[in-house]
Amino acid sequence: MDLNLSPEQEMMRKMVRDFAQREVAPIAAEIDDKGIVPFENIRKMAQLGLLGLTVSEKYDGSGADAISYAIAIEELAKACASTAIILAVQNSLVCGGIEKFGSDEQKTKYLKPLARGEKLGAFALTEPGAGCDAAAQSTTAVRDGDSYMINGTKHFITNGGFADVIIVFAMTDKAQRSKGISAFLVEKGFKGFSVGKEEHKMGIRGSNTCELVFTDMRVPAANLMGGEGQGFKIALTMLDAGRIGVAAQAVGIAQAALDASAKYSKERQQFGKPICEFQAIQWMLADMATRIEAARLLTYNAALKKQSGQRYSKEASMAKLFASETAVFVVDRAMQIHGGYGYMKEYPIERYYRDAKITEIYEGTSEVQRMVIARAVLE
Numbered sequence: 001m002d003l004n005l006s007p008e009q010e011m012m013r014k015m016v017r018d019f020a021q022r023e024v025a026p027i028a029a030e031i032d033d034k035g036i037v038p039f040e041n042i043r044k045m046a047q048l049g050l051l052g053l054t055v056s057e058k059y060d061g062s063g064a065d066a067i068s069y070a071i072a073i074e075e076l077a078k079a080c081a082s083t084a085i086i087l088a089v090q091n092s093l094v095c096g097g098i099e100k101f102g103s104d105e106q107k108t109k110y111l112k113p114l115a116r117g118e119k120l121g122a123f124a125l126t127e128p129g130a131g132c133d134a135a136a137q138s139t140t141a142v143r144d145g146d147s148y149m150i151n152g153t154k155h156f157i158t159n160g161g162f163a164d165v166i167i168v169f170a171m172t173d174k175a176q177r178s179k180g181i182s183a184f185l186v187e188k189g190f191k192g193f194s195v196g197k198e199e200h201k202m203g204i205r206g207s208n209t210c211e212l213v214f215t216d217m218r219v220p221a222a223n224l225m226g227g228e229g230q231g232f233k234i235a236l237t238m239l240d241a242g243r244i245g246v247a248a249q250a251v252g253i254a255q256a257a258l259d260a261s262a263k264y265s266k267e268r269q270q271f272g273k274p275i276c277e278f279q280a281i282q283w284m285l286a287d288m289a290t291r292i293e294a295a296r297l298l299t300y301n302a303a304l305k306k307q308s309g310q311r312y313s314k315e316a317s318m319a320k321l322f323a324s325e326t327a328v329f330v331v332d333r334a335m336q337i338h339g340g341y342g343y344m345k346e347y348p349i350e351r352y353y354r355d356a357k358i359t360e361i362y363e364g365t366s367e368v369q370r371m372v373i374a375r376a377v378l379e
Helices: 007-034 039-047 066-079 081-101 104-116 174-180 231-267 279-307 313-343 349-360 366-378
Strands: 121-124 140-144 147-158 165-171 181-187 193-198 209-220
Touching (some): 007 039, 007 081, 007 349, 039 081, 066 279, 081 104, 081 147, 081 165, 081 181, 081 349, 121 147, 147 181, 165 209, 165 231, 181 209, 181 231, 231 313, 231 349, 279 313, 313 366
Parallel strands (some): 121 165
Antiparallel strands (some): 140 147, 147 209
16 A cells, blocks of 8 residues: 555645645634634635535536545644634535535535535534434425425534535434435525524634524425435435544644644753653653554545545544544643643643544544444444
8 A cells, every 4th residue: 555645635735734824823722712713714715725625626626535635624623623624514514415415406506606615514414312313303394395394403513603505404204214314405595594502612612513493494395415315325425524524633633732742842841851851751742643643544544445436434433433532632641741831721732622522522423433333343
């Protein structure tokens, strides 16, 4: 296996790294502290082609491969985990879902402006009673002539408060359970659609997470994706792709924490010498670096499987599980290396610490990833 990045992938890393360090990193602490979405940087990412990074050029995207996508998310997450997840949802869950399952008309109407960054997207699957058990949908969609009437509530929806286009999952036939779930493309201007409460989170505070409410919302039948009963298949497929993005985000957070710890350990003096000269610190840094490299390779492996058209559910879950637990481990060690300073907002470790935890939860908890992996092993 060739583990070297291609010239195009190296160019992607350089471009996104330069942008992230120049535009994203300087305001990361501010958007976290104030809980504000970095819309100006989102606009700049659109200009760089990042909002449609993985979309084919046919639909006005950049046509980048899956490893380039993982690289981009990692570099952004090193600067700001909130910005990284905004981009990840746009690409893997929304654009990826429409390109794979949408009709030609849906791709022209919705995918092209999303890929150009003229519109932003969200993925509305989770409900108050349907988290890990995604099949337990209570939102309903009833056919009424040439449209569907949707009623229900979604929550914990990333980008939900400002998204122009939302992929909404709803029950069209409750008797069929998971096979009765369908997916719809919803515009924020549809009558009966409203944004509910905005969540106040421990971490990734620069990304918007909110409740979406549908009250007799009429959606054209032409906005049904893939036919009735295809929603659960669509959701699981896109969650596999989303897990690669979360794995890359976790790697980026962990790498940022390692970089900060290595730098701090060279500067911090105790007992007459830099603390990096103490074996206890060196061993922490060694463990952190080793786990990060393993997480990165697992993430690239999943991306490579996806890019080659192979089944990659197991690999995506392995990458997401290991990378997220690595991020939590690494930021904990980083906090220990920084001591009391790491606990203060003056240093970024406190933010990394809060941002890392969510990677073990969204796009399927670590327990769900273990279920997916175990099933694959036992096939």
